[in-house]
Amino acid sequence: MRQIFLIFLLLWISGNASAQPKTELISVQDKGRISVVVPNTCPVFLGENIKYIGFYYRNSKLTDIVFNFEKPIQDLNFDPDTNTVALNRGFDLTIKGDVMLMYNQFPDLVIPQMPRAMNQTYLGAQDTTMKFSMYRIDMHRDSTIYTYFRGTEIGHGFSSGLPAKFNGDFQGFRDGLKKSTKRIEPIKDLDSALVYETVVSKKGELDDIKLIIGRSSKFSKLVEESLKKARWVPAFQSSTGALMRVKMRIYVELCQDGEIVVKLPNKLYNHTGD
Numbered sequence: 001m002r003q004i005f006l007i008f009l010l011l012w013i014s015g016n017a018s019a020q021p022k023t024e025l026i027s028v029q030d031k032g033r034i035s036v037v038v039p040n041t042c043p044v045f046l047g048e049n050i051k052y053i054g055f056y057y058r059n060s061k062l063t064d065i066v067f068n069f070e071k072p073i074q075d076l077n078f079d080p081d082t083n084t085v086a087l088n089r090g091f092d093l094t095i096k097g098d099v100m101l102m103y104n105q106f107p108d109l110v111i112p113q114m115p116r117a118m119n120q121t122y123l124g125a126q127d128t129t130m131k132f133s134m135y136r137i138d139m140h141r142d143s144t145i146y147t148y149f150r151g152t153e154i155g156h157g158f159s160s161g162l163p164a165k166f167n168g169d170f171q172g173f174r175d176g177l178k179k180s181t182k183r184i185e186p187i188k189d190l191d192s193a194l195v196y197e198t199v200v201s202k203k204g205e206l207d208d209i210k211l212i213i214g215r216s217s218k219f220s221k222l223v224e225e226s227l228k229k230a231r232w233v234p235a236f237q238s239s240t241g242a243l244m245r246v247k248m249r250i251y252v253e254l255c256q257d258g259e260i261v262v263k264l265p266n267k268l269y270n271h272t273g274d
Contacts, residue, residue, distance in 0.1 A: 033149055040144040043108040051087075055111065055137040062111070065102065066090040095263050097195045097251025100213055112137050112144050161238040163265035164200035164248050167231040170262075177226050178260045184218045194220055196227065196250045202243040204232040212249075223252050 044050065049069050056064040068088045091102040103109065138145040166173065194214035199207040206228055211220055227250065235244040253261040 033147065035148075036146040038144050038146070039142065040112070040139060041142070042110050042139060044106050044110065045141050048106075052141075053109075053139045055139065057134045057136065060133055063093055064090055065093060065109075065111075067106070090267070092267060095251060096193065096253065097213075097249060097263055100193070100195060100251075101249065104213065112139060161236050161244065163267065164204075164235040164246055165233050165264060167204060167233045173226070173230060174260050174262055177223065177262070178258065180222055180226070181219060181254065181260065182258065184222065192254050192256075194223065194252045196224065196252070197247065198227070198250060199245065199247050200232050200234055202234050202245050204234045206230075206232065207245075219254060 044053070049071050051068045051070045054064075054066040054068065055062055056066070066088050067090075072087055091098040093099060133149060134146070135149040136147050138147070195212050196209055197212045198209040201207050209224055209227060211224070214220060235246045235248075236242060237244060248265055251261075251263040253263075255261065
């Protein structure tokens with residue numbers, strides 16, 4: 001029955017010849033894991049210091065993309081004064097701010113199409129005890145590796161601690177921002193989406209804040225001042241409990257109905273979050 005699952009997978013990939021022209025290798029690493037390797041070329045690698053890109057799934061939905069580099073780059077998340085470097089950079093696709101940042105930095109990225117999760121079949125009957133679901137896709141310069149797991153969902157485990165977060169009534173903060181925004185005229189001139197970059201100290205203070213995506217306006221300056229006045233809980237490492245001075249991205253959106261959306265990181269590794 002396992003062989004039948006692999007045959008169906010091969011047929012699906014070969015049927016999408018424009019994106020994945022031909023299957024080269026199938027590696028069955030253990031009873032609960034299947035890896036499929038296909039040729040691939042992606043323009044995002046041209047002129048970039050990228051070793052491979054990891055696409056991570058949860059409940060068959062793409063949730064995170066992590067770029068892994070050949071040479072260390074400036075780490076965007078940890079203490080900027082220590083010139084900390086990193087070999088990867090992650091983006092949370094559930095957050096609009098991360099999606100904006102990702103395509104701003106990697107406009108040529110092509111997300112590989114995901115084959116359907118399926119069960120092994122035998123004579124037309126499905127064996128629900130042997131269901132394989134997409135776990136991750138690793139896109140290299142010359143190939144793409146599809147990895148399936150059977151059974152329980154497996155997390156990617158990126159976070160090594162907790163990110164900085166708002167200290168206090170977050171809904172009250174957004175309501176106050178909404179009230180202040182109503183005094184700004186004309187509304188049509190306000191930016192709808194902004195991304196700020198800031199540094200949160202070990203004392204929970206914003207040491208620096210700047211607008212990195214979006215146009216400077218009365219609204220953007222109002223948001224900036226409100227963020228400066230807010231109280232923050234510093235990030236910390238889960239292994240030691242030590243407080244950390246980190247760089248953080250904050251996503252702010254002014255909706256057409258006047259509602260204010262503010263998104264903060266929910267993972268230590270990513271730029272903006274929920």
